[in-house]
Amino acid sequence: MGRIFANALIGPAAFASAALTFTGSPATAETGAPVATRTPPVSLHITRAPDNAVRAEYRLARPTTALHFAPHLDGYRARDWQTAPQEFRWVREGDDERIERVDGKPFTQLSFDIPVRYRSLEKAYAPFSPFSDGGLLVYSGHFQTCSALPCKGTEPLAITVAAQGATIGVGGKRTADTAAFVSREEGTYVYIGNAEPAATAGFLAIVDPALQPELRDHLLQSLPQSMRDFAAIYGELAITPELYVSLDPQPPAQSGLSRQGGTLPGQVFIHLYGDGWRKPFALGEVLVLDWFFAHEAAHFFQRAGTNDVIGPDSQAWIHEGGADAMAALVMQDRGDAERAYVDRRIAEARKVCAAGLAQVALNAASRAGRFDLHYQCGMLIALAIDADVRRGSGGAKGLHDVNRRFFATVRSGTPWTRASFLAAARRTGLSAPTLATITAITGQKLDDPAAQIDAMLRQAGLDQGLGQAGLDQAAP
Numbered sequence: 244m245g246r247i248f249a250n251a252l253i254g255p256a257a258f259a260s261a262a263l264t265f266t267g268s269p270a271t272a273e274t275g276a277p278v279a280t281r282t283p284p285v286s287l288h289i290t291r292a293p294d295n296a297v298r299a300e301y302r303l304a305r306p307t308t309a310l311h312f313a314p315h316l317d318g319y320r321a322r323d324w325q326t327a328p329q330e331f332r333w334v335r336e337g338d339d340e341r342i343e344r345v346d347g348k349p350f351t352q353l354s355f356d357i358p359v360r361y362r363s364l365e366k367a368y369a370p371f372s373p374f375s376d377g378g379l380l381v382y383s384g385h386f387q388t389c390s391a392l393p394c395k396g397t398e399p400l401a402i403t404v405a406a407q408g409a410t411i412g413v414g415g416k417r418t419a420d421t422a423a424f425v426s427r428e429e430g431t432y433v434y435i436g437n438a439e440p441a442a443t444a445g446f447l448a449i450v451d452p453a454l455q456p457e458l459r460d461h462l463l464q465s466l467p468q469s470m471r472d473f474a475a476i477y478g479e480l481a482i483t484p485e486l487y488v489s490l491d492p493q494p495p496a497q498s499g500l501s502r503q504g505g506t507l508p509g510q511v512f513i514h515l516y517g518d519g520w521r522k523p524f525a526l527g528e529v530l531v532l533d534w535f536f537a538h539e540a541a542h543f544f545q546r547a548g549t550n551d552v553i554g555p556d557s558q559a560w561i562h563e564g565g566a567d568a569m570a571a572l573v574m575q576d577r578g579d580a581e582r583a584y585v586d587r588r589i590a591e592a593r594k595v596c597a598a599g600l601a602q603v604a605l606n607a608a609s610r611a612g613r614f615d616l617h618y619q620c621g622m623l624i625a626l627a628i629d630a631d632v633r634r635g636s637g638g639a640k641g642l643h644d645v646n647r648r649f650f651a652t653v654r655s656g657t658p659w660t661r662a663s664f665l666a667a668a669r670r671t672g673l674s675a676p677t678l679a680t681i682t683a684i685t686g687q688k689l690d691d692p693a694a695q696i697d698a699m700l701r702q703a704g705l706d707q708g709l710g711q712a713g714l715d716q717a718a719p
Contacts, residue, residue: 283401284390285310289381291406291435292356295373297381299324299355303390306349311389313396315340316364320385323362323370324355339394361491361516363503366614368432372514375453375492378409378436380512383426400426406435415447415485415509431507434487443467445483451490454520458529462488465533466511469540472573476643477544482509484543491516500528506539530574530584537570544569548650554659556609556617560685561664564621567592568642571626589626593696596620600692605685606661623696623705624681628668631677631703645671661685677702 282304290298301310312320320340321333331353334341344350359371359379372380387400403423404411411422412434422433434449441448443463450459466486474480487510494517504513513535519528545562546553554561571588574581599608599616608616629642649667657663669678680699689695699705 283399285388286401287386287403289386289402289404289433291409295359297357297359299357299386301353301388303351305390306351307390308347308349309334309341309343309390310353311336311339311341311392311394312385312387313339313394314367316367316385319362319364319370323360324357326353326355339396361514368430368505368507369503369514372432372487372489372512373492374436374438374449374451374489376436376438376451377492378434378438378449378489380432380434380487380489382430382432384430387426387430397428402426404433404435409435409437411435412447412449412485415483429507432487432510432512443486445470446486447483448486448488450486450488451515453490453492454488454515458520458524459488461529462532462536466536466540469533469537469570469573470543472537473540473544473569477548477647480543480547482543485510487512489514490520494518494520500524502532502535504535504539506542511536511539530581533574533581534570534584534588537574538566541566541569545646545650548646549653549659552653552659556614557606558659558661558685559609559614559617560605560621560624561659561661563617564619564623565625565642565646567618567622568625568629569646571622572629572642589623592619592622593700596623597693597696600684600689600696604688606687620684620696623700624684627677627681627699627703627705628673629703630705631674632668632672634704635672635674640672645673674702 284304286302288300288302290300292298315335315338318333320342326342330345331342332345334343342353357370359373361373362370364370368382368384370382370385381404383400383402384396386402387396387398388394389396389398401423402425403421404413405421407420410417410419413422413424413431416422424431424433436449438449438452441450441459441463444467446467448463450462454462470480470484489512491514496518498517498519500515500519501517502513502515504511506512513532542562545566567588571585575585596616596619599613600620603611603613603616605616605620608614625642628645632645633639633641645664645668648671649664652663652667653659665673665678665681677699680695680702683689684692684695684699
């Protein structure tokens with residue numbers, strides 16, 4: 244899966260319908276007295292332009308000498324956001340960036356012409372996901388900005404969107420031609436196009452019309468199935484998620500099967516790029532997508548269980564690896580093909596995790612550019628916890644019981660940390676030897692990570708589920 248598949252942020256809607264004004268305090272509004280308004284410091288107007296582009300126009304309440312953006316996205320904005328030649332320049336600010344006039348003078352308006360094309364960005368959502376019928380998703384988070392420092396890149400931004408003759412979908416609402424909302428925190432995807440939502444229980448689903456009918460039908464069943472599986476364990480969600488599946492309209496020849504996706508508040512999305520998606524494919528490719536949907540559905544229930552609290556990147560093995568483990572547990576009960584697929588994922592995870600931890604400690608993996616280890620190692624840790632707790636309880640308890648206990652402690656105010664997660668596991672029945680090994684794997688650089696991982700799996704009894712052949716095959 245792509246990097247951003249599990250850098251997912253789920254929770255309450257991250258936006259609200261709004262005009263380009265901010266309201267006064269809720270208490271004032273509740274009294275029925277006139278509600279004070281003020282012009283936002285920065286607002287944005289996005290227009291769908293001809294020639295497969297959008298125009299983004301920033302308007303400022305007062306002059307500023309720079310607009311600040313975080314993070315810098317490895318120079319994406321400087322490459323693709325075109326403004327008046329010779330008048331503005333991009334400047335790096337550590338991990339962030341700003342745009343300013345070359346002459347240093349203040350400004351109150353700034354427009355960009357931006358080509359609509361798919362970009363795979365490291366540790367970031369794609370700015371656009373085009374559909375084969377001309378529709379597109381626009382990610383609002385990359386547009387959030389500040390007219391002064393400090394700037395986190397999550398500050399609210401009032402946005403209007405105009406696309407004559409198209410439907411605009413944002414915040415679970417669909418309107419014709421124009422829409423207005425406030426992008427907050429991590430932002431949201433805005434749909435611009437004319438596709439009608441597919442009929443699927445519990446979802447507003449926009450699936451690319453060029454997708455093969457068999458695959459389209461399968462995808463419209465896969466995510467609802469995962470949601471039902473987790474709802475039976477963790478309880479029903481209070482939201483109706485949006486599902487977006489886009490297919491690259493002009494894939495390069497011989498580009499194979501690639502995909503990238505993730506979750507945002509109330510949304511699941513996946514972009515399929517590569518010419519392989521237009522050719523006959525094997526069951527294995529479908530199982531890859533089933534895994535993706537199960538993983539992303541797991542994030543909904545993780546975040547719903549904790550009032551949208553999540554831990555830092557340094558401990559992402561808890562939620563990213565945990566979501567993979569949750570996916571493994573529900574998929575292995577669906578049939579022989581799914582069970583064999585899960586076994587292959589476990590074996591490959593053991594291989595990748597052991598090799599990766601030989602180079603870097605898990606708690607330093609994000610800083611070292613090995614965020615993927617949180618998926619692989621984290622899944623093994625979570626499945627080891629599941630197996631160990633099941634064995635100690637005679638099968639009466641497992642990872643889901645650990646999660647429910649952990650989510651409840653986070654919801655009551657306990658920080659989302661390694662210590663609180665492992666404490667929840669211990670109180671649910673995790674044995675002392677397995678706890679000690681997991682503590683070492685997650686807290687320090689290992690001299691022999693392969694041996695430590697195997698010890699964890701065997702202490703938990705997971706080697707019996709995976710099979711000794713699987714462990715032997717996975718060994719580096």
